[in-house]
Amino acid sequence: MSQPTTLFHKLWQSHVVRSLGEDLDLLHVDRHLIHDLSGARALTDLQERGLAVRNPELCIATPDHSISSQPGRTLASSPFGERLGGGLQKMAEAAGIPFFGLDHRNQGIVHVVGPETGFTLPGSLLVCGDSHTSTHGALGALAWGIGSSEVVHVLATQTVRQRRPRTMRITVDGELGEGVEAKDVILHIIGHLGVAAGTGHAVEYAGSTIAALGIEARMTICNLSIEFGARMGMIAPDETTFAYLQDRPLVPRNMPGDPTWDRALAYWRGLRSDDDAVFDREVSIDAADIAPQVTWGTSPGQTLAVTGSIPRPDSFVEAEERNNTEVALEYMGLSGGQPIAGTKVDRVFIGSCTNSRLSDLRRAAAVAQGRTVASHVTAWVVPGSVPVKEAAENEGLDQIFLAAGFEWREPGCAQCVATNGETVAPGERCVSTSNRNFVGRQGPKARTHLAGPAMAAAAAIAGEITDVRQLAAVGEES
Amino acid sequence: MEKLQQLQGVAAPLPRANIDTDIITPAKRLLDANRETMHQHTFEPLRFLADGSENPEFILNKPGYRDAVILITGRNFGCGSSRETAVWGLRGLGIRCVIAESFGDIFFNNCFQNSVLPIRLPGETIAELLTEAGDDQGNMQFQVDVAARTLTTPSGRSITFDLTPDRQTALLEGLDEVGQTMKEDAATAAFQLEDRVARPWIYNLGSVD
Numbered sequence: 001m002s003q004p005t006t007l008f009h010k011l012w013q014s015h016v017v018r019s020l021g022e023d024l025d026l027l028h029v030d031r032h033l034i035h036d037l038s039g040a041r042a043l044t045d046l047q048e049r050g051l052a053v054r055n056p057e058l059c060i061a062t063p064d065h066s067i068s069s070q071p072g073r074t075l076a077s078s079p080f081g082e083r084l085g086g087g088l089q090k091m092a093e094a095a096g097i098p099f100f101g102l103d104h105r106n107q108g109i110v111h112v113v114g115p116e117t118g119f120t121l122p123g124s125l126l127v128c129g130d131s132h133t134s135t136h137g138a139l140g141a142l143a144w145g146i147g148s149s150e151v152v153h154v155l156a157t158q159t160v161r162q163r164r165p166r167t168m169r170i171t172v173d174g175e176l177g178e179g180v181e182a183k184d185v186i187l188h189i190i191g192h193l194g195v196a197a198g199t200g201h202a203v204e205y206a207g208s209t210i211a212a213l214g215i216e217a218r219m220t221i222c223n224l225s226i227e228f229g230a231r232m233g234m235i236a237p238d239e240t241t242f243a244y245l246q247d248r249p250l251v252p253r254n255m256p257g258d259p260t261w262d263r264a265l266a267y268w269r270g271l272r273s274d275d276d277a278v279f280d281r282e283v284s285i286d287a288a289d290i291a292p293q294v295t296w297g298t299s300p301g302q303t304l305a306v307t308g309s310i311p312r313p314d315s316f317v318e319a320e321e322r323n324n325t326e327v328a329l330e331y332m333g334l335s336g337g338q339p340i341a342g343t344k345v346d347r348v349f350i351g352s353c354t355n356s357r358l359s360d361l362r363r364a365a366a367v368a369q370g371r372t373v374a375s376h377v378t379a380w381v382v383p384g385s386v387p388v389k390e391a392a393e394n395e396g397l398d399q400i401f402l403a404a405g406f407e408w409r410e411p412g413c414a415q416c417v418a419t420n421g422e423t424v425a426p427g428e429r430c431v432s433t434s435n436r437n438f439v440g441r442q443g444p445k446a447r448t449h450l451a452g453p454a455m456a457a458a459a460a461i462a463g464e465i466t467d468v469r470q471l472a473a474v475g476e477e478s
Numbered sequence: 479m480e481k482l483q484q485l486q487g488v489a490a491p492l493p494r495a496n497i498d499t500d501i502i503t504p505a506k507r508l509l510d511a512n513r514e515t516m517h518q519h520t521f522e523p524l525r526f527l528a529d530g531s532e533n534p535e536f537i538l539n540k541p542g543y544r545d546a547v548i549l550i551t552g553r554n555f556g557c558g559s560s561r562e563t564a565v566w567g568l569r570g571l572g573i574r575c576v577i578a579e580s581f582g583d584i585f586f587n588n589c590f591q592n593s594v595l596p597i598r599l600p601g602e603t604i605a606e607l608l609t610e611a612g613d614d615q616g617n618m619q620f621q622v623d624v625a626a627r628t629l630t631t632p633s634g635r636s637i638t639f640d641l642t643p644d645r646q647t648a649l650l651e652g653l654d655e656v657g658q659t660m661k662e663d664a665a666t667a668a669f670q671l672e673d674r675v676a677r678p679w680i681y682n683l684g685s686v687d
């Protein structure tokens with residue numbers, strides 16, 4: 001009888017081209033996503049070395065980081081759009097790489113585009129020069145972010161040299177409470193484990209809570225894996241996954257005499273950790289312990305329940321933790337001991353590869369419906385892709401947001417990384433559905449509070465950080 | 479890639495945990511990313527004041543540390559974004575070796591693509607090294623020997639560090655991964671030939687048009 005193995009090992013083993021030493025393998029790359037921030041440069045580097053793209057048909061390129069999200073935008077609407085977005089188009093087309101430009105029906109954030117087109121498949125190995133590539137693990141893919149030298153390596157060889165990480169399983173069981181969503185689950189996990197707990201590990205998320213989540217919510221979970229150090233996060237594909245994929249444009253199809261979809265499905269059903277598989281680390285989380293989260297500091301692990309109070313530096317025993325807390329509070333303009341709810345905000349950003357999909361926008365719209373954004377708040381909704389935007393408009397979500405006073409914008413990374421010039425001003429406070437509250441992330445001296453879409457919409461309405469579960473009461477009082 | 483065999487020089491102590499790559503290279507500096515000039519912006523939020531002048535409190539601005547070749551820092555250094563510009567910037571400042579208790583995985587890997595050596599050491603050793611690097615205003619010399627895998631401190635203490643044989647060889651000989659893997663292309667071709675039969679759906683994508 002063969003040794004019970006993890007999902008991770010099955011995915012890894014099926015991609016080994018050659019062993020290069022102990023725990024070091026040359027792996028086949030099935031899917032490569034390319035974006036504007038590093039794409040044109042990598043393709044130029046390749047050309048300068050006299051090398052060709054080995055398998056352009058296994059790549060997709062789309063601009064997302066540098067482009068404007070302004071309605072009616074062109075490449076010229078952002079400072080580097082023409083150079084980086086236009087440069088990517090020129091280089092990708094010359095290399096024969098499918099390119100989804102601003103006028104394409106599938107343009108969007110790479111980590112939204114991959115799954116929704118069916119480019120990302122269970123059992124595929126997918127890389128991208130972006131640390132949030134772990135998102136694609138939500139479909140049972142082995143996916144991780146690589147550096148720009150590695151991007152050149154993948155373009156030239158369709159392989160990646162990789163050291164086998166250790167394995168970790170995070171099992172979340174039970175029913176989520178009212179108003180608690182995937183973003184809260186993963187922020188709770190990061191807060192609980194610390195920002196470096198996943199370093200050197202490939203993480204599998206499992207348990208009844210995860211199994212009950214839709215694919216888009218699973219993407220939110222896997223997306224933030226890197227925020228506790230794990231390059232890869234994954235969830236075993238199941239019937240929810242297969243139903244999500246069926247009929248997406250790039251997935252396999254049954255042809256007369258060639259039932260490729262059925263064959264793929266049979267293969268995908270074997271992609272799960274065996275019952276007795278052993279992980280290097282196991283963590284159990286009780287869903288009942290998870291409350292709606294909001295971060296208070298400058299690291300995603302500095303998170304708390306919206307009902308909680310900001311920690312005091314002197315509540316930490318370790319000098320380093322005390323110091324980190326002091327530095328973070330100073331940057332954020334907050335005092336330890338204050339309740340986080342009631343903190344006044346200037347901006348709200350709903351979008352990013354973490355939370356810009358249709359189900360995210362629906363939850364935010366449900367909060368916004370019939371309400372009004374506080375007069376001192378500028379609130380943006382940036383759908384993750386053209387298909388998300390169109391689907392939302394077909395449901396009238398854009399009208400709900402616009403009527404409430406949100407701006408309804410064009411797909412891209414926008415204010416998550418602010419490389420398109422759409423920054424949060426120095427000293428301004430922003431509740432953001434994105435993935436990083438780092439110093440200067442949304443612009444120099446910008447103060448970011450991470451939260452889920454419903455909590456972000458609630459903050460826009462109340463004009464302050466607020467418990468989305470209490471919003472009705474707030475409305476009645478005023 | 480340039481070789482890295484031995485290194486001798488000042489080590490700058492930067493005792494702060496979780497320095498992410500957004501701090502090492504702020505996002506707005508990625509747009510005109512250039513290997514040669516990236517160091518002008520390295521550690522920008524720490525290194526410069528709001529008016530653009532140097533922050534005299536930042537270690538790499540202090541006399542004695544401006545020419546540091548080694549950085550000794552807090553745990554989880556280089557976490558966050560995959561931006562390789564973080565390593566370009568360090569390299570441009572003359573830093574060829576970073577010593578910490580732990581690193582972000584992508585940053586750690588990116589170092590080896592740019593002939594920069596990241597060394598992981600236990601927390602208590604880091605604490606001692608920080609003290610030693612802080613003595614005497616940084617005028618004391620540390621040494622790194624890649625072949626011997628040793629770090630020698632100014633006091634003469636010798637510390638052995640972990641380095642996998644493939645990475646050690648790549649640093650010593652300045653090997654380039656793309657060039658090495660290109661030689662394996664027959665193996666990749668053989669893998670794909672077999673895999674096209676086993677998993678045809680990977681290779682025959684539908685169309686969005």
